[in-house]
Amino acid sequence: MILSQYGDYLYLYILLLVSIPAVILGIREKNIKYYAMFITVVMVILTIGVDSQFRYLLGFIFWEMILIYTFYRLRTKNKLIFRIYIILSLLPLIINKLMPFLKLDLVGFVGISYMSFKTVQIIIDIFDGNVKELDFFDIIYFILFFPTLSSGPIDRYRRFKDDINSSISSDDYIENYLSIGIKKLFKGIVYKFAFASILYVFMDKIPNDKSALSLIMYMYLYTFYLFFDFxxxxxxxxxxxxxxxxxxxxxxxxxxxxxxxKEFWTRWHISLSRWFGDYIFSRYVLAAMRNRKIKKKKNIYRIGQIITMTTMGIWHGLTWYYIAYGVYQGIALVLTDNYIGTKWHKKNAKNKIYQYLQVFITFHIICFGMLIFSGYLNRFFG
Known part of the structure; x- marks a missing residue:
């Protein structure tokens, strides 16, 4: 039996049971790391099973660890070698995204996208000199860490390693880990099993036609459903x-x-947008400025925004609406940059009514983007 992570009550019940020893260890000021490593393996097996998905996962881990350790041994600043390693690290994910077109059944398992970002991140940080040493089991634990296996957020290896190896007092654990964790867990349960479920019921009742009213209803409902679900x-x-x-x-x-x-992407899927910002947008901007082929900084930023958001769309999947969603978000960011630089905006930026109008307009830009992302428009073009 394969469980849906955070998707059913049985998973939550098992999560409650396996959390009890962790709580006891935390309160007794014992390191939770080793117990958590064991439970991670158990929960990964419960989530993906022990069939082909599990074999693909083992192959993925073996492949990525070879790349991480060989690149660490090289510690080269050769950009060509670095880029080859990045491509090789992303190869399982690339194959996974191409499977529908190649009609293959390879490299498919829950969480491959998030795991790929973690492994690529380590290689980039080694290249940048931010990772000075590697711990085999810490890296495996970081990649597989079961709470974020299939839905993120995307953590950073150095920060994660510091957390799992730090000493936590009983009072600190109760106040800054356990109490906050319980609140966030129950908040997520209410969001997912109450609000998202209710919204899904209403979405399911929208007439199956091509009317403008159905389109608008779906746009609003899907936007809120996606938020509460995710x-x-x-x-x-x-x-x-x-x-x-x-x-x-x-x-x-x-x-x-x-x-x-711009503000929206500091509030929505924050860990992903920061990952793309740090490892794609910023690196492109720096490289473009060094090459000096594009003279105006504004144009470099604009191209960087389009590239970054289009890549994000492709990451979601190789379907027209995911790619269109990425391009749409890139254009929206470019237009936002242009608009906030105008005299009109600067003159009215502190006006409350103007700010409310901004929120209203931005919300509808968001909603239309979510409509594209949903794939609902397929019925209008199909």
Missing amino acids: AGYSSMAIGTGYIFGVHVPENFNKPFISKDM
Whole structure:
């Protein structure tokens, strides 16, 4: 039997049972790390099973560890070798995304996208000199860490390693880990099993036609459904991580009060947007400035935003609506940059009514993007 992570009550019941020893260890000021490593293996097996998915996962781990350790041994600053390693690290994910087109049944298991980002991140940090030493079991634990296996958030290896190897006093654990973790876990349960479930019922009742009213209804309902579903998953993952002694980074922070799209991406899927910002956007901008082929910094930023968000769309899947969603978000960021630089915006930026209008307009830009992302428009073009 394969369980859906945070997706059913049986999983939550098992999660409660395996969390009890972690709580006891934390209160008694014992390191939770080794127990958590064991439970991670158990929960991974319960989530993906022991059939082909598990074999693919073992092959993925073996492949990535070879790449990480050989690149660490090289510690080269040769950019060509570095890029080859990045491509090789992403190869399982690339094959996974191409499987529907190649009609293959390879490299498929729950969480491959998030795991790939973790392994690529380590290679990049080795290249940048930010990772000075490797611990085999810490890396395996980081890649497989069960609370964030299938839904994120995406953590950073150095921060994660510091957390799992730090000493936590009983009072600190109770106040800054256990109590916060329980609150976040229950918040996620309410978001996922109450709000998202109710919204899904209403979505299911939308008439199956091509009317503008159905389109608008679906757009609003799907936007809120996706938020409560995904924010619910994330909150449960973060809460579980806290209970197991890890300060998993936040993933959502009231995204629908954003005044513009730049602010939105500091509030929505925060860990992913920061990952893309640090490892794609910033690196592209720095490389472009050094090459000096594009003279204006504004143009470099604009191209970087388009590249970053399009890549994010492709990461979600090789379907037209995911790619269109990425391009849409890139264009939205470029237009936002242009607009906030205008005299009109600067003149009215502190006006409350103007700010409310910004939130209203931004919300609808968000909603239309979610409509694209949902694939619902297929019925209009099909």
